[in-house]
Amino acid sequence: MDTNSSDARPVLEAPDIARMLTRIAHEIVERAKGADDVVLLGIPTRGVFLARRLADKLEQITGRPMPVGSLDITMYRDDLRLRPARALARTHIPGEGIDGRLVVLVDDVLFSGRTIRAALDALGDIGRPRAVQLAVLVDRGHRELPIRADYVGKNLPTSLRETVRVQLAEEDGRDTVLLGVREPAPATER
């Protein structure tokens, strides 16, 4: 997953990310008509942090506590057999459950769409939401499945040789989005 960080250049900084999350939070309230039945589920690792930040902003806007959890999709991936078995991350569904609710999936980068396909399968085993929407910080294009995001922080046109890396303070010590050039070596995911 490591890209050559010396070549990677930042395309988004902390204030940009904060503004985008605020805008997405307002869009969710608008589209969901008050966001009464919204449940935010972040996809590990960085989607979880983004979901928590979105939940904080939604609480400020609506004045109500916002259920937020995480959805690990490792066991539902379609490329499991292509790599060594990998460690699992936490799936945490808020106490209210997801049945009949509007689930907003949150991830950092939308690329092939395969992660979201896996997330939709995982959701199906957990309950039956009223609807599922998708919020991503960066949409870099190159979809391999008919999947699109409902809320996008930034559309970032890229070539397949480029890498997009989101860093968040909770995990990496700072907020930034880096655009780099892929090493000719092994392919990174997303």
Added chain:
Amino acid sequence: MKHHLISAADLTRDDAVLILDTAEEMARVADRPIKKLPTLRGRTVVNLFFEDSTRTRISFEAAAKRLSADVINFSAKGSSVSKGESLKDTALTLEAMGADAVVIRHHASGAPYRLANSGWIDGAVVNAGDGTHEHPTQALLDAFTMRRRLVGRDRGIGRDLAGRRITIVGDVLHSRVARSNVLLLNTLGAEVTLVAPPTLVPIGVESWPCEVSYDLDSVLPKSDAVMMLRVQRERMNAAFFPTEREYSRRYGLDGDRMARMPEDSIVMHPGPMNRGMEITAEVADSDRCTAVEQVANGVSTRMAVLYLLLGGAEPAAPAPHARTEETK
């Protein structure tokens, strides 16, 4: 991780912690309306049981099915083994059927090792108990139960059992559970003490990474977990102790003895229990006894082992750096 799981000694500290962490996530699947994951779809797991076992076989079967693997149960009774088929021919048959993993229980110590290292089959071999040698998945589920109870369900993620004092009491000589537990608990940093009558301590125990004591009462107050082993009457063809009554008086756990254990300590038993022999009903039914919990944890732990061995193109390797804390 290695391609097979034959001995608890095959696991490094990081391998073992990865299995326990994975088992913790698997345990959450049991709380969902659909207790099934698609991860091992299209893979075949063969339960090859040459020796009677209910809970281990059911546990492996439940684990494989929750991961959507196809399960074939093969028990020696009523099979071609009773017509004299050798382990090799049985193995070649399973290989021809396309087994991705073979879970083997055998009365002969070393049978799983032979199966794994003979070149007869390509799939992963998981030792589900061989003779008086090892039972690594039992040790893993015991360690999982200890970590949950002694460290905490969420707090335990990424951690081992460093500094915990574990006492294993009873028929160590015939116990594969004891050997696997000593090896694994030592890997995880726990301090293990074996307590047994001298006749039930195996030869060569001085090379095991543990202490040995003959006096249960002196060890109990310093134990975070006490694991009572079943007295295996079926393997005893000599007089190892004078009477059952004397054994249970000196090495059995009753309410009085349990009262002298530290407050948060737990009592474990791999099952099946001989109530009145190594453990009294009062202890077995108390909140501190984890025997039933261990059975439930067995399914989660075996799911973790099967997933990590079969889920990818090759067995999982622990991440070079510690996993990120995801607890909130």
